[in-house]
Amino acid sequence: MSIKFIIRPLLVILIFTFQYLQAQTYSATTYKLSIKGTSTMHDWSSAATNVTVQGDFVINNGIIEKVTGGNVNVVTKSIKSDKNSGLMDSRTHETLKADKNPNITYAVTKVTGVPASGGEASVTVSGNLNIGGTSKPTDLTLKMKVLPNGDIEIKGTKKILMSNHGIKPPSFMLGALKVGDEVTLDIYVVLHKK
Template sequence: MVVKTTRTGLGSKAGHDLTIEVTRWHGEATVDLADPAGSSVTVEADAGSLEVREGTGGVKPLTGSDRDQIKKIIREKVLHTDRHPSIGFRSTRVEGTAESFHIEGDLTIAGTTRPLVVQGYVAEGRVHGSATVVQSRWGIRPYSALLGALKLNDEVEVRFEVALEPEQ
């Protein structure tokens, strides 16, 4: 599972578009191919497990020190992981087919729960999906620096790819 951020503002050339991996998470899906409405999904992620994997753009390459600083900012100023150690999603409705489905559900980030729609498809035994999270809807102020000249866009994209495993 990865989170993709993009930058904006007059100073955006100084920053990086980030790919952040959620390294510790688990989920469970009950899939009813005959009746997709009978399907359900729950996911829980460790909010402190986000690791910066890539930074593109910017005036200079992203350094290890930059990655550590970004991780600290995410934990302490964005997600407040000391008070909110997990991020959760629970489906409320599933519609579509394996080739194209959407899941409506409730996403909880930093103690705030709001509805979210996940789009996805199944191919070659893997489930692929994505959702756009507008940070401000969850009470998160997008990160900014250089007196606001460099900001992250309010919208971040969450993508996932998981292997299907039959129930044991």
Template sequence: MNIVTNMIGAVFLLSGYCACGQYNYSLFEDHVIKIHGSSNIRDWTESVQKASGGASISWNNDGSFDLNASSLVMVVQSIKSKKGSVMDEKTHKALKSEKYPVIEFALTTPLRSVLAYANGYAVTASGNLSIAGVTRPVQIRVKLFTTGRRRIVAEGSCQINMLDYGIDPPAALFGMLKVTEDITIQFRGLFIANDYY
């Protein structure tokens, strides 16, 4: 097992929750995770190419669901940009990738009886976000769409300040380009049920 698989599994084991009608979901590999930021010269975007995730959901008879556990793990070394290897290397160094190879979000507060609106669900997920060895609580607004209980599409975003995680915003061009400290992590992914109790 690799480190990502171990961390995903730990979330479900520690949740200690198992209920009749519970589905466990895994993030399908065809996901889109972007990191958006800006600088004194231009805006920039990077993509997270390798990530794993999971969720544990119990569906209720009224169509609502309970979100019992959820996690997302992103591999730092897989973060790439269209600006080339120099920016990639600066990003990996700023995120201390050799010591802390992943960025992880883990749900800390289960959600109960989430009801649909229009054609989907809207939730506020409270959890811990760990970056570069620092863990801080965050709230993420997420929209969920499903045409059945075995396939769920989740999309949302989270804005953070790099200084809150002890990260020095990278600079380039001999200091002429300075990255601002606020960034937004935006994601969209398909979660597929892999078992059913």
């Protein structure tokens, strides 16, 4: 038997395997990004209504083997109060410097902790979070899993200080109501292969 009859099938298998295991881009089909905080009078919450999320994943047999990149873009003026308060929304947009910086962005720089096992994976993502024109390194711990239809579900929670991004927490009623510096981001995204 000629060696070429052995090598050719092996090359075809290797090429197919390499192509199959290359990272593929997934984009958000469903998302919920809420921002929660406190003030001297009551807790508050807002939600972003215009969010774009993309991620590059290597999936093998329904298991996330690798995350090679990702980015998030939030249109700042799409952040709306759950109370439908125009005053709260305008103050939020002003505080976040939305006119000069219309987008809040997060760009992934490093990913660790993707175990090659079934079920939900705990993934630590490092990246740069840009709010109001100030970019800071920010780590996220996210839960990821492949859904039965092949989509990827991502969820997580992150506390951040507005002051880390040069943002002064807003105040209302001549300073009688002051917003706390710390806010909590609740993240839920479902990504679909492009």
